[in-house]
Amino acid sequence: MYRIEINNLTKYYGDNLVLNNVSLKVKNHEVVCLIGSSGSGKSTLLRCVNDLVPFNEGDIKLDGVSIHDSSFSANELYKRIGIVFQAYNLFPHMTVINNITLAPRKVHRTSRSESEEYAEELLGLFGLGDFANSYPEQLSGGQQQRVAIIRAMANRPDVLMLDEVTAALDPELIGDVLSVIKDLRKKGMTMLIVTHEMSFARSVSDRVCFLDGGSIIEEASPEKLFSKPENPRTQQFLQRIIEAGRL
Amino acid sequence: MNLKRPAPHKRSGRALSAREKYIPTAISVVTVLAVVFILRAVITSSGQWPRIKAQFFSMDAIIEVFPKVLKGFGVNMTVWIISLVVIAVWALLLAVFRSLHGPWFAPLRIFSIIYIDLFRGLPSLLLVLLFGFGIPALQIPGLPRSSLFWGASAMIMSYSAYASEVYRSGIDAVHDGQRSAAKALGLTQWQTLFHCILPQAVRNVLPSLLNLAVALQKDVALLSVLGVRDAVREAQIYTARTFNYSSLIAAAALFLAVTIPMARFTDYITKRDRQRRLQGAS
Ligand SMILES: Nc1ncnc2c1ncn2[C@@H]1O[C@H](COP(=O)(O)OP(=O)(O)OP(=O)(O)O)[C@@H](O)[C@H]1O
Numbered sequence: 001m002y003r004i005e006i007n008n009l010t011k012y013y014g015d016n017l018v019l020n021n022v023s024l025k026v027k028n029h030e031v032v033c034l035i036g037s038s039g040s041g042k043s044t045l046l047r048c049v050n051d052l053v054p055f056n057e058g059d060i061k062l063d064g065v066s067i068h069d070s071s072f073s074a075n076e077l078y079k080r081i082g083i084v085f086q087a088y089n090l091f092p093h094m095t096v097i098n099n100i101t102l103a104p105r106k107v108h109r110t111s112r113s114e115s116e117e118y119a120e121e122l123l124g125l126f127g128l129g130d131f132a133n134s135y136p137e138q139l140s141g142g143q144q145q146r147v148a149i150i151r152a153m154a155n156r157p158d159v160l161m162l163d164e165v166t167a168a169l170d171p172e173l174i175g176d177v178l179s180v181i182k183d184l185r186k187k188g189m190t191m192l193i194v195t196h197e198m199s200f201a202r203s204v205s206d207r208v209c210f211l212d213g214g215s216i217i218e219e220a221s222p223e224k225l226f227s228k229p230e231n232p233r234t235q236q237f238l239q240r241i242i243e244a245g246r247l
Numbered sequence: 248m249n250l251k252r253p254a255p256h257k258r259s260g261r262a263l264s265a266r267e268k269y270i271p272t273a274i275s276v277v278t279v280l281a282v283v284f285i286l287r288a289v290i291t292s293s294g295q296w297p298r299i300k301a302q303f304f305s306m307d308a309i310i311e312v313f314p315k316v317l318k319g320f321g322v323n324m325t326v327w328i329i330s331l332v333v334i335a336v337w338a339l340l341l342a343v344f345r346s347l348h349g350p351w352f353a354p355l356r357i358f359s360i361i362y363i364d365l366f367r368g369l370p371s372l373l374l375v376l377l378f379g380f381g382i383p384a385l386q387i388p389g390l391p392r393s394s395l396f397w398g399a400s401a402m403i404m405s406y407s408a409y410a411s412e413v414y415r416s417g418i419d420a421v422h423d424g425q426r427s428a429a430k431a432l433g434l435t436q437w438q439t440l441f442h443c444i445l446p447q448a449v450r451n452v453l454p455s456l457l458n459l460a461v462a463l464q465k466d467v468a469l470l471s472v473l474g475v476r477d478a479v480r481e482a483q484i485y486t487a488r489t490f491n492y493s494s495l496i497a498a499a500a501l502f503l504a505v506t507i508p509m510a511r512f513t514d515y516i517t518k519r520d521r522q523r524r525l526q527g528a529s
């Protein structure tokens with residue numbers, strides 16, 4: 001059985017076909033990267049999986065159960081799938097520790113002491129132990145993004161989705177965030193990652209999907225996709241990336 | 248995407264010499280003093296000054312009337328503070344009603360829109376007269392008959408409409424990503440509102456709300472048209488009896504003693520808020 005199963009997903013924004021019959025299966029502990037040019041529908045795909053935006057056709061299953069099944073409460077879905085955005089979106093009026101423990105406390109009714117203990121553990125693990133009582137604006141972009149990842153992890157999700165989490169960061173801060181993601185992979189986290197960092201996609205993923213115009217055009221192991229892409233459009237995309245010096 | 252702006256720099260990098268630092272200050276002080284002295288000389292030398300002084304600044308009159316005006320001012324302050332608390336809560340509720348999504352909440356949304364249109368569109372004085380004289384005149388059993396109560400209610404109704412629009416602008420200013428983040432964490436619409444949106448919204452609009460509070464402090468004096476014995480009314484009674492206006496000056500001094508510190512406090516909050524924003528943007 002698959003952890004996530006996306007079947008024939010189709011989504012329109014108005015008349016604009018954004019996802020065209022997309023299917024994707026992710027096994028437990030697998031890391032899948034989505035690459036593709038701007039506007040190809042990568043973020044929309046993640047948002048559909050997390051039920052943040054409605055879709056028109058198709059089905060999404062988590063451990064074999066459709067996310068729109070009546071047995072699936074919204075709470076449970078959000079608990080089991082975490083998502084982190086490019087813009088961190090930390091709550092600026094809350095300390096780091098409160099950002100992280102808000103959902104465990106308010107949504108999942110974990111006690112304050114228990115959720116704080118787990119938050120401290122995660123912060124320590126990712127080198128942010130000193131910042132529990134800081135406010136987000138006192139942290140660098142890379143630190144904020146790591147807090148955002150920890151916040152998603154604090155719900156103990158089964159799947160973590162990351163949407164261009166390094167795109168807003170200065171080059172020297174990207175490494176810290178990427179190494180956090182690599183750590184999570186080692187711990188066996190199932191992840192669906194949208195990224196523009198091709199060398200990162202190559203080293204972290206079990207599979208890479210190339211999206212273009214709302215469809216997955218090519219899906220292969222990173223070795224194969226990056227060195228011997230089959231589809232001409234994939235070749236073209238990678239060629240542009242190479243010319244931009246990003247591979 | 249890194250939009251980096253260079254740090255704001257002073258117009259000139261070198262340190263100012265003592266001359267450059269103190270001469271402008273000295274000139275300002277001298278100018279202000281000169282103007283004050285000239286005005287004083289002109290006013291006091293004119294033949295009218297003794298009359299003006301007796302009419303407006305009679306110490307005897309002020310001392311005589313002060314206890315009553317002060318007692319009246321107590322009414323102003325009480326009404327003001329109670330109204331502030333009620334308005335802060337009621338206006339927030341109205342703003343929340345208006346920001347709710349979904350067909351279930353349509354009645355609340357429509358109620359809020361009509362309420363705001365109505366009460367923001369009418370002069371406060373008209374509302375005070377209508378409520379303060381009109382409702383007690385109906386003599387409905389079970390309803391309070393005090394003009395003070397109904398007049399204050401009119402002020403609350405009217406100011407809540409304004410304050411609610413201020414809150415709403417604060418709610419709208421909270422970035423959309425905050426809602427997505429809260430939703431993705433599993434927070435309900437209400438939890439998102441209470442834990443994420445409203446605290447940020449209130450922080451956004453605190454300076455504007457404080458400005459409204461200053462305006463309200465002065466407008467409470469409108470209740471004097473109902474015969475409520477506030478500071479202005481007490482001063483007026485004295486003026487009517489003695490044809491001396493010093494009582495009004497006494498009342499004016501009391502109002503300024505509250506509104507000026509409030510204004511400085513608002514400036515302080517505004518400045519702190521702007522610094523926070525600049526910091527957040529860098
Ligand atoms: N809220 C929205 N309303 C209308 N159209 C939208 C909305 N969000 C995205 N779109 C459109 O959907 C298409 C796919 O957008 P999406 O954000 O999924 O692309 P992306 O692959 O994530 O791009 P990027 O790499 O720039 O993040 C785009 O054409 C975009 O204009």
Ligand SMILES: [Mg+2]
Nearest residue numbers: 042043044164
């Ligand atoms: Mg995107």
